[in-house]
Amino acid sequence: MHLSQRVLKARVSGTIRLAEMARERAASGVTVHDLAEGEPDFDTPRHITEAAHRAALSGRTRYTSVAGTQELRDAVAEKFRRDNGLKCTADTVIVGTGAKQLIFNALLASMNGGDEAIIPAPYWVSYPDMVMIADGLPKVVDCSETGFKITPDALLAAITPRTRWLILNSPCNPSGAVYSADELAALAAVLREAPDVAIMCDDIYEKILFTGAPFATMAEVAPDLAARVLTVNGVSKSHAMTGWRIGFATGPKGFIDAMAKLQGQSTTNASSVSQAAALAALTGPQDQVEDWRRAYQRRRDKVMAAIRTMPGLQARAPDGAFYVLIGCGAVIGKARPDGTVIETDIALSEYLLETAGVALVPGTEFGIPCHLRLCFAKSGKEVLLACAEMGKALAALS
C-alpha cells in the first residue's frame, strides 16, 4: 500500500516508543522502572467509574451529539467559568477523544500549506508532528535560556505573515515551566499587534501546580483576545482518566463549529460512557485532585533531592506537571563500561534502560537535546529506587 506524504512526514511519538521498549523489557522478565510515560499512577476515583457503569447499564451506549452531550458541555462551560473566569457557554464547547484529538482537530481545521505555528521549545512531543500532518510548518523557538518560556521579544521575532498559531502549554510537559499572569499579559501585548495569530492554550496540567499562585490562562488574562484563543483541557491528568479519552476545548463559536465539522467526519463523538464518567469527574467531589497535587509535590521534592546527588546531572525544580527535565550535558561524551562512548541523550536513555532498568525520554524528542525527561507520577518509593539504580549506572561511566 502507498503511504501519504502526510504520514511519511510524521515521527512515531518518542514517549510512546520508549514506553513500548520498556514494556517489552518488562514482558521479558527484566525489572523496569518506567519513568517515561506521562500518566498518573492513581486509579480513577470510584464515583467516576460508578457513574460510567450506571450510564452503560442504563443504555447510554449510543452516539451522542458530535460536540458532546449537553450535560457534559454544560459542566465544561461551568468549569471554564468557575476555574478560569472565561465567558463560556455550552455552545462554545467541544468534547473530544482526549485533548490530543482536539489539538489535532484544531490544527487541521485552521492550517493551509505553509502556514506556521510557533512552538516554544522544549515542547510536548506531538505538537510539531501534528502541525506537519496539518500541512503546516512548526516554527520552533528555543527557550532553553529563558526559563523554558517564550519571551515577548522572542515571540515578536518569530511572527511572520504566515503565522497562524502560538502554542502555549502551561504547566509545560516536559519542563514543568508555568507562565504567570504577568508573563501572559506581556505576550498578549505582542499578540495584540498580530491579529492573524491565534493562541492555543494547552492547559491539561492546570491542576498540577506547585507555585502557590492561582493558575493563569491567556483568555482570562487577555479577554480582549478571547476571540482568537482556543483553550484546551481535559480530565486525563487532573482526574487520572488517561484511558477514558475525554478532552474539551472552548473558543470562538465559529471555530468550535469548524472543529465539530471535522469531528463529525472522523470520530463522530467521544465515547458516550466516558462522557458520563467525565461529567461525574467535573461535577463530583474534587478533594482527590488536591490530594494528588500535594502527593506530586512531595514526589517532586524527593526526586529533586535524589537528582542533586547524581553525578553529571542537573535540573531545576518544575513549577507544575509531573516531569523533571534533567540536563545531562556533562555525561555526554563519557564511555560506558564496555567502552562505547555515549554521544547523545538518546544513547544515554538507552544505556539507562539497559543497565539500570530505568526508562526516561531523551530531551531530543522535546526539542531540547542533552536532557532527559523523568516522570514522577509513580509512587515515591519507585521513583527513589529508580534514581538509586540510575545513580549506580551513571557512576559506572568514565
Ligand SMILES: Cc1ncc(COP(=O)(O)O)c(C=O)c1O
Ligand atoms: C501537553 C499535553 N497535552 C495534551 C496531552 C494529551 O492529553 P489527553 O490524554 O487528554 O489526550 C498530553 C498527554 O501527555 C500532554 O502532555
